[in-house]
Amino acid sequence: MIARLRKAFLAQLIPLIVGFVVLAAIVVGLTGLIEAQRHDNERIRLAFEFQRQVITLQSLIQDAETSQRGYLLTGEGSYLDLYRAARNALPKALEEVRAAAAGNAGRRAQVDALSAAISDKLGEIAESISLYDQNNASSAIALVRSNQGKLLMDRIRTIIIDIRRDESAILQQRLANSERMNEWMRLYSVVAALAVLSLGVFGVLSARRRLEDVAVVQDQLSRNNKALQKEIATRELAEAQVRQMQKMEAIGQLTGGIAHDFNNMLAVIMSALNLMQRKLKRGESDIQPFVDAAVDATTRAANLTSRLLAFSRQQPLSPKVIDANRLVTGMSELLRRTLGEPIQIETVLAGGLWLTFVDVSQLENALLNLAVNGRDAMPEGGKLTIETANCCLDERYAEEHMDVPAGQYVLIAISDTGTGMAPEVAEKAVEPFYTTKGAKGTGLGLSQVFGFVKQSGGHLKIYSEPGQGTAVKIYLPRYFGDDRPIPQSRPARGAHPPSELILVVEDDRLVRAGTVASLRELGYRVLEAEDADDALRLLAESGEVALLLTDLIMPGTHGRKLASVAREQRPELKVLFTTGFTRNAVVHNGVLDHDVDFIHKPFSIDQLAAKIREVLDR
Template sequence: MPASPPWTEAERVAALQSYAILDTPTEPEFDDLVRLAAEVFDAPIAVVNLVAQDRQWFKAETGIGAREMPLDVSICAHAILQNDFMVIPDTRDDPRFAGNPLVTAQEGLRFYAGALLRSTEGLPIGTVCVLDRSPRPQGITAHQRLVLEVLARQVMTQLELRRALGAQQERAEELRTQMEQRATVEAALRHTEERLRLANRATNDAIWDWDLVTNHVTWNEALASAYGHGLDAIETTGEWWISQIHPEDQNRIDHSIHNVIDDPLAHSWSDEYRFRRADGDYASIFDRGHVIRDEAGTAVRMIGAMLDLTEQQRTRAELAESEERLRLATQAAEVGFWDVDVIHDILTWPPIVKRMFGISADVPVSMRDFYEGLHPDDREATSAAFAAACDPVVRGLYDVEYRTVGKEDRLLRWVAAKGRGIFDDEGQCIRVLGTAIDITERKRAEAELRELNEGLELRVAREISERGQAQDALRQAQKMEAVGQLTGGIAHDFNNMLAVVIGSLDLLKRRLGDTDARAERYIDAAADGAQRAAALTQRLLAFSRQQPLSPEVLDANKLVAGMSDLFSHSLGGDIRLETVLGAGLWRTHADRNQLENALLNLAVNARDAMGEGGRLTIETQNVHFDDRYVSENFGVPPGQYIMIAVTDTGTGMPAEVIAKAFDPFFTTKAVGKGTGLGLSQVYGFVRQSGGHVKIYSEPGQGTTIKIYLPRFFGEALEAPRTALKDLPLGDLQEVVLVVEDEPTVRQFSVEALNELGYRVLEADGALAALRLLDAHPEISLLFTDIVMPDINGRKLADEAKRRRDDIRILFTTGFTPNAVVHNGVLDPGVELISKPFTVEQLAAKMRSVLER
């Protein structure tokens, strides 16, 4: 609960009543304030709200259309109780307004910000507030709060002025009462008439005298001279006067003047409005009048004068607009004005010109500062130009460019100055006025442009050469991409077919058991051929960068060192192996098995290139690719990489062989000595891992192949550990939903899972799978292909997780372009088994996923 305020409600209401503001007409001063508040906050509603004892009353409002509301729906009343600035980003989140119909309605008030109106004694009497029918969770800015608080102070200033005017009127009333006590009403009237007569003769203001009893208005001659209304052509009534007021001001003036007339205690009236001239234009008027009453307090006469503000307002507006244009123009152009009083040798510089001479804004200056600030090489020509501008005979135009040496900072600047002399009637130069602009940046740009033009021919030649290299590299990359798409598609189809072959052979072998040794040999031979075909498709997928990878954080130095024995056995005794491992090598994020396979492929290729023996060197180091290197090697972002280089002393390769080295099935070996997929597999794996491969080779000089893999930033994650058992079986209580669009692959998966003891449901697509998920809440695991028509496996898994957060997911694929988000690289926690797979692999993977 908020603390009790340091005032009573009676004290607060008394403070409000002391301003005599309740139920007064609208006034432009307050209307302008609420319009400004609404504009600053971009809000549909803004109010100057006064909280009385039994109601809240609006002195000014926009967006409401009413002047008061009951207190039981008031939001501002809570600001009064809070006794502080109040912001409510969303009123529906505030329990204080849970039952407020202004808040709970369909288009109810959702946002509120209000600053308190405080009397001089510090008592809150109301608020200046803005409201919105939409919530604003961000609240308001410090600038908006300051604006609202300033507007609140402006409202109180207006109220204090009203109260002061009331006090002044009360003092005038006391004086008038004393005068009435000393003389009769007739004497007072004669005195007033005499003053009016003198005023009519002494002023250009239109003076009016309104006999309230007869409704007759007498005007002086200024009505005709100032506004064009001839005295013999007008109706001398109060209605005629009101009818000449602008339609938008008529009701307000009529009400305000009659409020004064009808109030026995009121004697003075003043207001501003637009008054129609005889030609139809409107003049801006400040009108003020004095009410004369009889002994009973009834108004019998009112005398006033109209002051024409039109010219004054126009002049003020034009001057303000001119000054603003000049200020904005000079600021935008960074132009400085200067003025030299030649007679008294006085120099006037604004801060912007002082800055051009390296002088602080508050430091006084003289002509000596001007001459001493000029660069020695420019001093003579600049001084001569200034002297010519002062010469009564020459009267030259001062238009020069010179360098300055900063008095305080010693910086060199360029300045462009223009000016001309002002001469008196006798031909003597009395002043020289002008402008100065800092053109240092322009001069620097001109120098750079000259330098650029001087070397343009050389740069153009270099650009042409680099562009040719880039185009060659782009064409090669496009060729490799096209071949990759072809091989990836072929591998995908092979994997689906091999999944059926390998799986069916596996099931057949389990069914036959040991009953037929010859049949078992046939099955083993067929399975071996199918596995070798599967390995071939994996190489094709590696080249096309569509194989699923399982990356981990690697230390390439440890990986190379751990492969030393494998390298030695593969190379033979005629080749000497050397490793040069870089100190402080960064870590990388890659598939360990694929990287080991890539290095082994390169080592075997190097061995075959060194038929009579030689030396194989494996080197690691940290490298950084800059923008220039990237521009010559498409597909590689700039940054930090680790490099693994494999160098041999073999026969080397000519340029035409290097151009085709990564193409699938391209080989220089004899028939039967190689598939031509070794280097293409290395290329595909490295590019899929976000890296780059480069070949450096010359015939007879050996070959170096460099693998670049991106540096890993972050903490290493432990690879998931799973314990595999021999053919772990399932339980009929564990229900598996198989989703596969290839019928033969789906049939094998269903039969294999049935063999393993699982209860299996099957679907040929995502829509059918979702219907089964809804109908069978007992489903434990979703086993789905990734690449399917219409809805792919990843989207199916997301929808299944949305419906059943506890369901386990196992993906399978023969080819995965972007199937698991990161271009074929698995997210942490995503489980996948690649086609083709054996029953043993499926059994182990099922238990790993279900028991995780």
């Protein structure tokens, strides 16, 4: 059926093409005729203009002669005004006539003769006026009566008559040509109207035939469409089931990886605690190795949680305006110590690099992760290159990579000369718990970098060739604010042991006990409360509290509201928030509020000490 429609359509297409060709020829012909008529009309206008200029010349020379005779007869100087005006206007009028006659040799000869006659006539008029002005009126009158002036004026009139007669003949010829053009245009218009009418009739008849064929085909298509919809519904159901299976597989992989790593760490902690219990019961005190093992496992668990939060883009960021060149330069020594001597490190820093707004510690951690990955890909040694550049991602790139908007970015690229990755490996490189390092890696390094870059509004791209090496490019959005990076100041540490009073608010009894013990170990005086009401009562009773260390998520009044009420009573009170959650009152779009101090659980005693001093010494 479709083939039959196609043949019918082609058969009807040929007359249409012929008709449109005819119409196009008519339109082209009409356009040419209109252009020719416009040209003839312009020539007619110029002919009329030339005649007007010649008549103006005749009028001016007659004015000059009339002015001369009136002056000679009356002696009144006012009669010469018309002569002077004509004498001043004649040169310009002659130039206009000469310019109009430039394209015709015969006309130029006539204009030259006319110009000479006018010059002679002006000379005769000027001579008679001069004689009169010298009190020689009789000589002036005699010059006029000599008929010299009349002969010159007759000569001027004769030349002008000849010019006008010739121009009239040319003008009549051009008018006749214009009339012929009008006849042709009328004929073309009639032919065009007939052609359009014929095409219209043919189009209506063809459309009617096509509608009949389309009605037949439409019925067939309707039946086919119903069958296709059933097939699509079946396929969509199957695809939904496959997506659900893939989703469950990804969740299973993620939870399996988390369970495996946490079980390993909990096994270390449990073993260390059990051994410490046995040794303490026997009165033995050599438990430091087990303490170190438990602390190390706890630190690994905290790092694992941090990496998971980074991958899920839920870690609280504290971005600053930085110069990436300065950051890379500052990390060079750390990277050399970490990577070892077999790895040659080269930095290529762009001049005039734009600033970017990013969390410094997370960016340093990302670069260190990528550098370590590069080292592991070069077991026999090799070269690691860190480059920076200004980069613009255009609309075409953004269309190909839907997760990144077009714009200006600061590029940091880490390239190695290692073993590289196959395409299927590179595609999975940022998946959590996917690793090519066997038992050495958790598979969270690249996923953490990916999550941090995305949370910062940037883009990560991996280029790799097996046997050639790998390049990981980090694109961070350009900062358009103040061109000066914010200095990273360090809080001053007191020279004497701490003595401030800190109020700890925590609803979990064990966590509160651990935090209080840590603060007392650091030398601080501590008050503790399990909820907001208890905390406000202690604040009212003690005016020495320098810092409120409060959990954010608590039953009843949450930590942010508690801090707000406390500061209404004590505006100078310092506040430090802590929580194991991230989607809360201190984080908006993954970024900490500018006026918030925050420490994430779990924290070590050293991290707590540094953060407490940073807040108190500010």
